[in-house]
Amino acid sequence: MTRTYLLGGAAAALALGFFWIASTPDSGGGHSMTPPDTSDMPAGAAIVNVALPSELDEQAAMGQRAFEAVCADCHGQNAAGQNGVAPPLIHKTYEPSHHGDYAFLAAVRNGVRSHHWSFGDMPPIKGLTDADVANIVAYVRAVQRENGID
Numbered sequence: 001m002t003r004t005y006l007l008g009g010a011a012a013a014l015a016l017g018f019f020w021i022a023s024t025p026d027s028g029g030g031h032s033m034t035p036p037d038t039s040d041m042p043a044g045a046a047i048v049n050v051a052l053p054s055e056l057d058e059q060a061a062m063g064q065r066a067f068e069a070v071c072a073d074c075h076g077q078n079a080a081g082q083n084g085v086a087p088p089l090i091h092k093t094y095e096p097s098h099h100g101d102y103a104f105l106a107a108v109r110n111g112v113r114s115h116h117w118s119f120g121d122m123p124p125i126k127g128l129t130d131a132d133v134a135n136i137v138a139y140v141r142a143v144q145r146e147n148g149i150d
């Protein structure tokens, strides 16, 4: 009897917890994965303002070149995003604790199903080695840090 009672209590606590998480409003700055509303921005506009670090180490500099050559078509210059095309990677959503370095490799290898934004799917990207992707990650992380995202 006591046991059932306890289990019931635990289930109720869990349900409440889920409800709390689901109903917590997006505060904008917090660890929310709700993307900003970009519906009033022009198509193709950069979604965030990005400050570039004054210096990049060698790996990040190589990553920058690869990024600009391959990813910027969609993710925009300096990974600032392009409205309607692809999200900014310089964004809280992609901080290391939510999208670890492996998420970048998986995105490049397998593509990404649209889930955080409503810009459609990302196709798999061919022609990059694991080392190329590691360089791109080094670049994105350096720019994220410069913009207070880590």
Ligand code: HEC
Binding pocket: 067, 070, 071, 072, 073, 074, 075, 085, 086, 087, 099, 103, 104, 107, 108, 112, 113, 114, 115, 116, 117, 118, 119, 120, 121, 122, 123, 125, 128, 136
């Ligand atoms: C054809 C356009 C396009 C290109 C090219 C592209 N992306 Fe994307 N990418 C997208 C879109 C759209 C999304 C957002 C999907 C969503 O709604 O979450 C995305 C999402 C991502 C994500 C988030 C993955 C996740 O788990 O949520 C990463 C990381 C990423 N891209 C990295 C890259 C890198 C690195 C390159 C270059 C090698 C690249 N992308 C090239 C369109 C593109």
